[in-house]
Amino acid sequence: MVYDMGAPSPTGMGERLTKMSYSFAKYRILFTLVVTIAILILIMNIHHMQDTHSTTLKTAPYSKDFAFPRSYQSLKQKIQMKKVVATVKPMICHYQNQSSVPEERSEEMFLLKMIEWPMPPQARTPFMNSTDPKHSHFLILNSQNTFHVGDQLQVMVHMYDFSGNPKQYGGDYLQARIHTPELKAGSVGTVVDYLNGSYKINFTLFWPGKVEVSVTLVHPSEGIQVLQRLRDERPDKVYFKSLFRSGSVQETTMCSVCLPETAPLCNFTDLKTGERWFCYKPKKLPCTTRLNHAKGGYKKGLLKGAEGRFLTSKVNLQQPVLPSGPGFVNVKASTHAGANLRRCVRGKSLASPSGFYYQDQWMSATCNIHRFNTPNITACLRKKIVHFFGDSTIRQWFEYLTKFQPGLKRFPLGNNENTGPHLAIDMKNQIMVKYHCHAPPIRFYIETPNMLYIANALDGIKAGKNTIIAITLWSHFGTFPVEIYIRRIQNIRRSILLLLNRNPDTQIVMKTANVQALTPEGSLYNNNWDSFQLDVVLRKMFKGINVSFVDAWEMTVAHYLPHELHPQQIIIKNEIDTFLSHVCPFAK
Template identity: 55%
Template sequence: FFPPQHLDDDTVSGSNWIKENNDQPSLSQTTKITRKPYCGYEQQTLSKREQVEQESLLAAIQWPKPPDGKIAFVQSTDPVHSDFAIVRPSRFFKVGDQLEVLVRMKDFQGKPKQYGGDYLQARIHSPLLKAGATGRIVDCHNGLYKVFFTLLWPGEVKVSVTLVHPSEAIQVLLRLREERPDRVYFKSSFKSGRYSETTECNVCLPGDLPVCNFTDLYTGEPWFCYKPRKLSCASRISHAKGGYQKGLLTQEESLFFQSDVNIKRPILSRGPDSVIVKPRPFTDSSSMDRAEDPTVSPSGYFYEDHWRPRTHWIHHFNKSDDISKCLQGKVIHLFGDSTIRQWFEYLTAVVPDLVEFNLGSPKNVGPFMSVDLKHNILLKFRCHGPPIRFTTVFSSELRYIANELNGIVGGRNTVIAITIWSHFSTFPVEVYIRRLRNIRRSIIQLLDRSPKTLIIIRTANVQELGPEVSLFNSDWYSLQLDSVMRKMFSGIAVHFVDAWEMSLAHYLPHNLHPKEVIVRNQIDAFLSYVCPLQT
């Protein structure tokens, strides 16, 4: 985004959000799309390797488009007219088998859809067993979708398929992501003596008013605020969420975002919606679900409300003593948004000797710290740098994860957990790729100097969606970012807690901040990396 000579400027001129620039090289032929550069500022200067990686990441998350031209609401996907069928539902199923489901999409006139691009979520579940797992969805690009499930437990197993957004709504979300990255705005307060001013801030700002350049000197992460009329840029004291822009959609577009019509609506079956699964004969079922491939889908499943990963053994830390023993002598750094702050809150609440030390930080914002003197445990939480939609964060406490990692010595008693996703959903994906590239570089350097440091990434999770939330924080945005994150962090020595599948496989309603039973399972997965079971 920014050439080095801009980094020290106190004030630079603002520019337009989107600016056509025909000199920009389009992405490689594989992506078959030309993109407008984000903002009129000079784009990121990427090395050849970074450019290739970015193009391949953007190509990997490309979403199928409906045919050109305006599509009327009645021709958009209707979950009520759509249906699914289990392929050969009466055949003999045993644990470990694949179950295939065919989904047929239709519009509001009952006509079959001829193109793909709808966003679906699917799960199998057995309510009495409190068991659940997610499915793998394949878009056939003709109005048909195949869903593949691995049957992981015996008993009656029910199939559920949900339309999260019709393909026509996804095109609106794509447009907003590229054209309206200002739809969540931020503000900063500037103060000198008794005089204060508040101005708007963002990754970049529209218009030609003078701006304060708060681009980070070390990571090059861009951040700008409009310059106060009387005060200097150096007088900034705080950062906060400003608000959400209204009036983003045309009347026709708003029809694609209706709670009881086409946002997270069930698609019903046109036949049996469950199968009977027999136990696998003559095998130790506990060894069956240890898959060798870490990219296996699904990554795990719930059984009796306990998460069972398929790639490694998990230990359920049911007693607070077990958690204390596991974390004894450790320093645990939690970096990210409110979904990892839940880990801080859970551990502080559950472990009696872990007592929060009052740092005088704003509620829900941090930084926070808990100390267990008896077991020599230090637990810390700090939010990631802007963009972050928190209420007031002191400017002095605005830190980028990459810079924080550079200040950690590391070693066998250092545990680091990171999550970063939700606050990036309103920006073009390149903004997120840049942030992850900086974090990844710092992780690799930390592991080079202290290979025994344990680093865990908490993925994104699904959440409750309505017409407004969808435009800012849709699961579809989160899915796109999560896919990028998994690709960028694969192949380096980090571990994943799959909060995405945990939130999707569980029977509880989707929630940006999952309920305690799900957080407990996330913590079990996290602690199982810290203190692996001896097998």
């Protein structure tokens, strides 16, 4: 198995204040009207440019080497027709894919089989028989050899239990990287599970000097057994709520993609995509009075027996595995390495390793990454509309651009900071940047009118050469069965294919998941194994589609900074540089 890794005023003063307030309100309305007109003019200008530069449907919406798998032959025909409305079965808690497209149901089964994880042979493993990172070790193969840049480095990892016995089965989740701290250099390794307690890790040596190897046990196989049970059996471990109000009457009820039918339900299933969502019906109000969506909280008491011991800090959760010999190799420069890379193009799948850090800059293994300062970013995005869709990790891109682009001013829409929607405009350069979060499940407050499924948003975009779309969603889906994530991505992918049929010149970028810090309790609701599985699914589902990728997963695993759900600024800058290198590959 392979995985990638004050006081009352006098009357006179009150009258003057009233007049001043009226005058201020009048000017505020006038100011708002002027700004709104300016924005409308800008939008019209940009859309005019899109109409001017849009290409007719002479070009396929996927790369030249893309071939639909057998199961996609009829899907290829369907995307040219009106979008199929998925059917919804009444069994609310039944996770079978409800798509009306047979190929999508087959794809789901294939993907679930692809990400099957090897589990311990016993339903309950004694703790002393579980993986112990302190007893385990790794060994660099042929460490005495002379290595050059471009060579492969192989490492064997042997896992032991707390009794000091070799493990006889696999399924541990490992992360590995090579790094040179003085050079701020790093890259990830690819792990091969031999299913017998041994693992091989393959690295590509990208830079010369002393290169150190680090191996981390993220979760033991016994811990993953717990996480998988919770993911599949307890989709209610994060619960949601909505406020319903009419006049002075208001009620709050619980909501989710799956609710036990212990009381009448409000069915908020999206009619176009078939994405399901339910709330318990208020006792005194109709379903149409729903005002918002928010996280309700986290369920407690999820673990059974001694399961918590498999998710213990400083014991078996995100712990280092040490070398049994040298933990580094010396790498010499190579005359064959360092060939000029081509510009970044769409339609190419991500390989692993997809790149490396050197002097804190991300270098792609396949294309040339430019370094974008403020003028470069302005030049790249001039006369363009940028749409960011997804969770808070792509909202960071919106926040980065508005922070470091002085001409890009946020327009106060008064929406929730976490979910938006948000808008920023550079009037001089005719740049518009938007952010919109994805629809539930999302663990933030959002008002009902602002809830929008990404697939529906894509269907409504009049795209073209001057439209850039970047998408990510993963973090809020890890607590649910993978089928729900697959269904969401299938809807988004279908809309992307339709959009590319309409406007093949539209730039679409997918940002992968990224790693995050882990705590024993936090791992029950967000963990890197669940995120890794969703990321594998995303990459596979977009293989061969004419989109670009930003490999945030490897960019966070390879970096020396601690793992965080919201990576620090230096990592975000590298993500932005990679994003813009695909959008503007000819930048200087």
